[in-house]
Amino acid sequence: MEDWQILTITGVAILAIVVLIIRFKVNPVLALVLGAAFLGLATGLGANTTTETIMQGFADIMFEVGLLIGWGVLMGALLNEMGAIRRLVDKLMHVFGPKGIPYALGLTIGTALQSIFLDVLLVMSAPLARRIAPRLGKYGTAKIATAMAISLECGIVLMVPGVATVALAGLLSVPLGEMLIFGLLVIIPTIVTSIFIMNFFITRGLWKIDKDQQPFEEAEEPSDGNGAQGSLAQTPRDQTTPNDDGGSGHVRVAAPAKTGVETSGREPGLFVMFAPMLLSLVLIGTGAILKMVNFSSPVMDFLSTPVISLLIGLVGTGIVARMTIGTPRVEKAIARGFSESGQILLLTGAGGSLAAIVATSGMGDILGQYFTASTVAPLVVVWAIAAVLHIAVGSVSISAITAAGILAPVAPAMGLNPVLIALAAGAGSLFLVHATSNTFWLLQSLLGQTTRGTLKSCSLGVSVASVMALGFTLVLSLFL
Incomplete structure (x- = not known):
């Protein structure tokens, strides 16, 4: 089959x-698996090879990341x-104060808290952020909302153990320790510079308080049993929003539950x-560093x-939680953790199936002919493909996994x-998070x-982070 035919079919x-x-x-x-099946059959792989490749692609990525996710x-x-x-949020506010809290909160959410499912993390931390916002001055709501949007989305795809990050590492056979170290080198400056850029424009006319935010009405909730107060902001008790996993349905978002320790x-x-959790990340990072310096110890x-x-x-x-x-x-x-992980695992596996079909169809060899020895071109192309897919589909996981699968070969x-x-x-x-996203x-x-x-705060802020992350990745490519 001619190259142009394979490119067109893909x-x-x-x-x-x-x-x-x-x-x-x-x-x-289902859409990813159906697309993979169509691609395999249309490019002449045949029924048997297509089905075997789909199953093998699913199995391979589950072998790499199933238990990790x-x-x-959990x-x-x-x-x-x-x-x-x-x-943690209350502690950050106490330590860093109003000026430093957007950066401290952003870095903490984007790095240390990525084991927590995104919607859960947002629903639990948002009421506290809303309570902090008035202490940050006139543009407090804008600054805290921007910091949270940037850090939440960046963490999913750039930081271990963010679910999409782990999936990308498995899909591309990147050692998780290596993904952790280089992800940190990209996500930290991305979050800091993006928040700084957005805050600069927010305070210079970008944010219109009367049009961009709702009146802040304090409505103090009862104590959680340990002296901690609930959200000071009235939030909808129930809201139907597009699903972040591709906008394919609707989810019912309940108000934040009390999380006091009884x-x-x-x-x-x-x-x-x-x-x-920190120990596990230290162990993974240490293993990667020891591998880089060619040091080996069985333990x-x-x-x-x-x-x-x-x-x-x-x-x-688990031991700390039981106590x-x-x-x-x-x-x-x-x-609840098992329930949340089910769809994530299936989505990751389906992305692996599509990537396997793309590789088997010869797409990688074709694309390789169009790139020079420079690493810039393929990196910009994979960024652009992921950006277009995200604008259309609205899921960072789907767009990242699909784009990486196309360029992996x-x-x-x-x-x-x-x-x-x-x-x-x-x-x-990350580019242009908009109305198709649950976040x-x-x-x-x-x-x-x-x-x-x-x-x-979200669409523009995270788009700035998307461009900054590409820039820092290109800088990193000069040394790898």
């Missing part, structure tokens, strides 16, 4: 996936149940709550293996480090913004 397959999700409201998992989501569910987020004993310190090789490191973090978090909130609540949190031919493709795909998938509507309702205001 483009039609990607377009068909987008149409199925947006126009016909087909679940993204599961451990991360760990986040336990931290959420313990009320760790509420205490114990009769002594409550552990904040560091103790997060210590197991460290075992402990720094991502699946073991995150398992250690999960077990440790803090009791076994019944731990079991409920675990059950180029990496070996170009001598391009696959971690750069993962970071570029993640950066592109967009949650940020609007929970932080007291109008739709116009959310377009500025």
